[in-house]
Amino acid sequence: GDSVTQKEGLVTLTEGLPVMLNCTYQTIYSNAFLFWYVHYLNESPRLLLKSSTDNKRTEHQGFHATLHKSSSSFHLQKSSAQLSDSALYYCALSDLYGSSGNKLIFGIGTLLSVKP
Amino acid sequence: EAAVTQSPRNKVAxxxxxxxxSCNQTNNHNNMYWYRQDTGHGLRLIHYSYGAGSTEKGDIPDGYKASRPSQENFSLILELATPSQTSVYFCASGEGTGGNYAEQFFGPGTRLTVL
Known part of the structure; x- marks a missing residue:
């Protein structure tokens, strides 16, 4: 079945350094839709950005990601980490036809901790 | 106005x-979902629903039941709570189709502690 892998459970960075959170996925369907959700402490998880277009960069709130279907990857990046970026980040997958039962397939999440 | 609300926000059982x-949504979405969030496991799907009257098992349904009496309301029921069900529970709603419309909107969460 479909799956999403986030290898890093915790990423600790110093403020100002670049951020890269890894996400790879597996699906038998060619029309993969990938999402990044962000979950700040004491808030609801919310959508950060999404993409279905191969090799096209998508950006939102200073973060960006590019879907690479050839490598089944959708890594989240930011040029310079801020203290306020500390949060739990989830990568998630859907396919065009909802054949995963109209569900989002989530990775286990990466906790980003930004230190001064 | 919050579109997905949950009650209670904290519960000791x-x-x-x-x-x-309990979960209520004002998005008029067809689908609703219940997840639990645990360190090292992320968000795991317990039950979901395609609309009023329907419930479907998610990935970890054992020990949980669900009820969808209306488009707006979706409940998660623990008939015999156990300490292993101590967790943070999130409800979400979504249009219920795939692809670009698979986006889900989450509630604020319920912290459940079972002693």
Whole structure:
């Protein structure tokens, strides 16, 4: 079945350094839709950005990601980490036809901790 | 206005007791979902629903039941709560189709402690 892998459970960075959170996925369907959700402490998880277009960069709130279907990857990046970026980040997958039962397939999440 | 609300926000229950977690959405979405969030496991799907009257098992349904009496409301029921069900529970709603419309909108969460 479909799956999403986030290898890093915790990423600790110093403020100002670049951020890269890894996400790879597996699906038998060619029309993969990938999402990044962000979950700040004491808030609801919310959508950060999404993409279905191969090799096209998508950006939102200073973060960006590019879907690479050839490598089944959708890594989240930011040029310079801020203290306020500390949060739990989830990568998630859907396919065009909802054949995963109209569900989002989530990775286990990466906790980003930004230190001064 | 918050579109997905949950009640209670915090709950302490005793082992063997019955717990009901409630969720309400004003998005007019067909689908609703219940997840639990645990460190090292992320968000795991317990039950979901395609619309009023329907419930479907998610990835970890054992020990949980669900009820969808209306488009707006979706409840998660723990008939016999156990300490292993101590967790943070999130409800979400979504249009219920795939692809670009698979986006889900989450509630604020319920912190459940089973003693």
């Amino acid at each position: 005793v082992t063997g007791g019955k717990v009901t977690l």
